[in-house]
Amino acid sequence: MNKFAKYILGGLGLFLCCGFIAVKHKDLLFSYPEYWPKPQYDFSKLTMSEDQFQLGRQxxxxxxxxxxxxxxxxxxxxQATGFTHVDHDLSHGIEGRIGTRNSMTIMNLAWNTSFMWDGGVNHIEIQALAPISSENEMDESLEHVVEKLNNSEKYKTLFYNVHKDSVVTGQRTLLALTQFVVMLTTYNSKYDKYIREEVEFTEQEKSGLNVFRTHCASCHTEPLFTNNKFINNGLEVDTTLNDFGRMIITQNPQDSLKFKVPTLRNIQFTKPYMHDGRFETLQEVINHYTSDIQDSNTLSETLKSNIELTHKEKVDLLVFLRTLTDQEFLFNKRFAFPYNQ
Known part of the structure; x- marks a missing residue:
């Protein structure tokens, strides 16, 4: 039996199959490795059905x-870029409108304790309201979305498949989106297979892992590669955007310039980096932490001492970060555009 595998299968009863521990709850599989913490999300709120998943994907x-x-x-x-955008630094919306932040990746959201760069949303089921209602993104109301969906024969059928009636409501719409995004789990990178003792790391990858654990892991904590906290990571303030991060939500000066620590999973493909997309390469990110930290009253304690890395250590760190790429996740047809509908 693979001691690192835990599977929650969307009905009733326990069974052992092919060396996996499974809990059967209806018909949809949600899985994560045993060495991961328990998800934050309460799955009892979802129907956990294939029809719900397909509705959310649509x-x-x-x-x-x-x-x-x-x-x-x-x-x-x-999907191919870790469910974020890579062609511009700030999010774009309808009519070519430009937002104020880089879009965050969508992966392993069941473990999130808050959402958005500033934590302005504290529950996954309402997260979609933020981009839907944002003037610079979708600029729409949930009420009007529901009206449009109720006028669609396709969605009447899809909602009927889930609820046994075709009435579309705002709650049902948000739950359907939740059903899809909560399933976007990634845990089959080379790093994960190394932890599960399925593959070996090269000496350079091992060296990079040691560098990472010494200098980066306090914020980008394994195995999720985030600690779900908000920190000031010493970026120079963009005087055009004047974005003060978490403080906008809390109105607490102690939260000035603090932003959520993003996951590093699939980081090789999720550029540009930082809340405003200012860095195009991981080399720039590493150089920021080793030579360009800006001091301020709210700077993270972990960054007040200089991080000194040799050229070799920087290269080894980059090589290790590439082991966080999960090709199975990035090209999983189950998560792709539903061409068949």
Whole structure:
């Protein structure tokens, strides 16, 4: 039996199959490794059915969620790039409007304790309201989204498949989106297989892992590679955006310039980096932490001492970060655009 595998299968009863521990709850599989912490999300709120998943996937890729039917969730969250965008530093919305922040990746959200760069949303089931209602993104109301969905024969059928009636409501719409995004789990990178003793690391990858654990892991904590906290990581303030991060939500000066620590999973493909997308390469990110930290009253304690890395250590760290890439996740057809619908 693979001691690191835990599977929660969307009905009733326990069974052992193919060396995996499984809990059967209806018909949809949610899985994560045993060495991971328990998810934060309460799955009892979802139907955990295949029909619910397919409804959520359809909504995720449908521009009907935006006011002019041109922008979908996937417009800023592309699967092959870790469900974020890579062609511009700040998010784009309808009519070419430009937002103020880089879109965050969508992966392993069941473990999140808050959402958005500033933690302005504290529950996954309402997270979609933020981009839907944002003037610079979808610029739509949930009420009007529901009206459009109720006028769609396709969605009447999809909602009927889930609820046994075709009535679309705001709550049902948000739950469907939740059903899809909560399933976007990634845990089959080379790093994970190394931890599970399925593969070996090269000496350079091992060296990079040691560098990471020494200098980076306090914020980007294994195995999720985030600690879900908000920190000031010493970036120079962009005087054009004047974004003060968490303080905008809490109104507490102690939260000035603090932003959520993002996961590093699939980091090789999730550029540009930082809340404002200022860095195009991981080399720039590493150089920031080793030579360009800006001191301020709220700077993270872990960054007040200089991080000194040799050229070799920087290269080894980059090599290790590439082991966080999960090709199975990035190209999983189950998460892709539903061409068949």
């Amino acid at each position: 909504l995720f890729y449908d521009p009907i969620l935006s006011r002019d039917n041109t922008i979908s969730c996937a417009s800023c969250h592309l």
